[in-house]
Amino acid sequence: MVKRRDLIKIGATVVAAGVLGAQNVLGSTDFEGNPERLGMLTDTTRCIGCRRCEAACNKANNLPAPKTSFEDTSVFEEERKPYVADVGSYTAVNRFEGEDGKPVYRKVQCMHCDEPACVTACPVAALTKSEAGPVVWDETICIGCRYCITACPFYVPAFEYSSAFDPKIQKCFMCNQRIKDGLVPACAEACPVEAIQFGKKKDLLKMAKLRIWGSPDKYIDHVYGETEAGGTGWMYISKLEFEKMGFPENIGTTSFPKLTKDFLSMVNLTLVSWPALLGGFYMASHKKPHGEHDEEPKEEIKHE
């Protein structure tokens, strides 16, 4: 039988759950972003495949020594991903064949999306898009669920499976600490041909478009990352089609928070409608047995 205290219980539950739901919905608002946010631009027409960016990255992030030296170009025989050696590397350069038969190189690393899938996925907000631009990770709150890895469309984050006690999420952090110290990210600094450039995303975008406009024969008319996955912090320009350089093909331009926003906005509706429907049905269909009325006369309808 429903007593008044049951109703209060149900009511309190709805309010508590409603607050919880509301947080979810507020958490997924559209991203406007810091207009001054930093980014990177890779010009694949300039890259010579020297792997100095890989070496600089390794040194700047205190990563373990590679299996073969960074001058060894035999690694190009197979397509590498940034996480090939588990904890080994935050970036990797891959070689592809261009249309004129000459090699084309593409550097792989975190794309530092404007509205990242990994950040949307993280249940504890250990991954965040920092105001300055880099997508960063907080080791002190990560629970190791690896939803970020499941969600990332670029297959970037890697998990330190070999560690039982403090497994880390491994990915490029755009040398966040160096940026804070007023330095340029290590790979951009090491690049001998300015194939990797660092700056504000809006400036880099202008520069990329200017280059395409200035040499229409040298580039295809597209800046990868301007709109992909809702916009990325790391952009690419190229002569070879991006699909031929291992970029994911079906990435789209929808930002990731939008994919689950509709679902999360149903949370409140569901929490409010079920108690009303089911509680209402119960009240309407269940008669009190005789005798209980006498014990609780106060439950009768009052006119105020």
Added chain:
Amino acid sequence: MNEFGDESAERHVYPADELTGAEIISNWFRDKIFLGLSFKEYMKTLITPLNIAAGIVVMAGLFLIAVRFIFGLDQITEASNEQPWGLFLTWGLFSGVPFSGSGFVVGTGVYIFGVKRYQPIVKNAILLGFLGYLFAVIFLLIDLGRPWRIYYPMIISFGTASVMFLVAWHVALYLTVQLFEFSPSIFAWLNQKYLRKVAVSATLGLTIFGVMLSTLHQSALNAMFLLAPGKVHPLWYTSYLPWLAFISAIGAAMALMIVVSKLTTIYFRNRASPEYLASIDDVTIGLGKASSFVLFTYLGMRLISITHEGSWGYLNSPIGYWFLVEIGLFAIVPLMYYYGVLKKNVKLIQVTGVFTMIAIILNRFNLTLITFNYQLPNRELFFWKEALVVISVIIIEILIYRWIINRMPVLRDHPDFPNDGH
């Protein structure tokens, strides 16, 4: 499976003033834990070939789990950075939780809609739901990189835009709710009349809260994959994923109840009341009728959603043929249920229950493991050690279920609390 006699049903009466403290404790153990036998007699009853086989598998599984916690996940899993979730979550979370909807599906029918027909199975349904969630959390603890931080989404840091944040909260709350929902049986076992009364009085509130939580997190489990549009195969990816998950969880819960009810009449005959045993045929027909309706709805929704996404073109591919196997199963089961109900054929409904369970497990495996990352070459689905751990955890779950059924009034009413509906 039930090698114990009926002794426990007889209640030993000892005059309290003649007993020493040690005797009271030993009598309590004898009554509550050792099924009315002495410790030695009880241990003897445990040594059966089946128990020994189960023990060996469980020991092997526990050994692998220990290895994982000492040396890292890569010792027992595929440890892939392309497919970071393997068999532990695909089985324990994504396949297990839909079946654990039994508590809220049957609970809603009995306690809110007042359908007395399902009264005999409601306690069993809640127990199965509770154990399902408990073991989902256990699988999660094995799979999480830093399991000692499992409570972080509740207290330490809130990732409010994350569907997994929602899942974490709801699974935690619902596990608690189910423990309370099942507690009348525990308190009856412990002869705690007052606590039992308190627990029973909260039934309606708990049931409604349970429905709210279940709706959202059953759907949220699939909604997690909305974030991976390029990785989930187009024949499975649809914006209806969450609601398909919810509807199929209702079908899954009913299929589980049909199958487990049949199994209890075979293996737990002497733990069940005659009323329970007599009710199963009628309950099965009722559940079969409801399942047929639910699964027709599911099939319709599924077909429309694929049309909506414009994905039928993918049918003519190996994964497309594999999809036809799954959807074919889902097309056959509601018809089989319908025919079984029409002919009052309880056996057919029970067989259909098994097929439904297979269909739903196949669906979750396809979505989260088999076709996930379908574009990548040379995928390894899981490591054999993962499978061994999963099997041993399932055995532990069954052993705990048996332990509870042998002691608590789940398939029967407690003699002190007859016919009060809990």
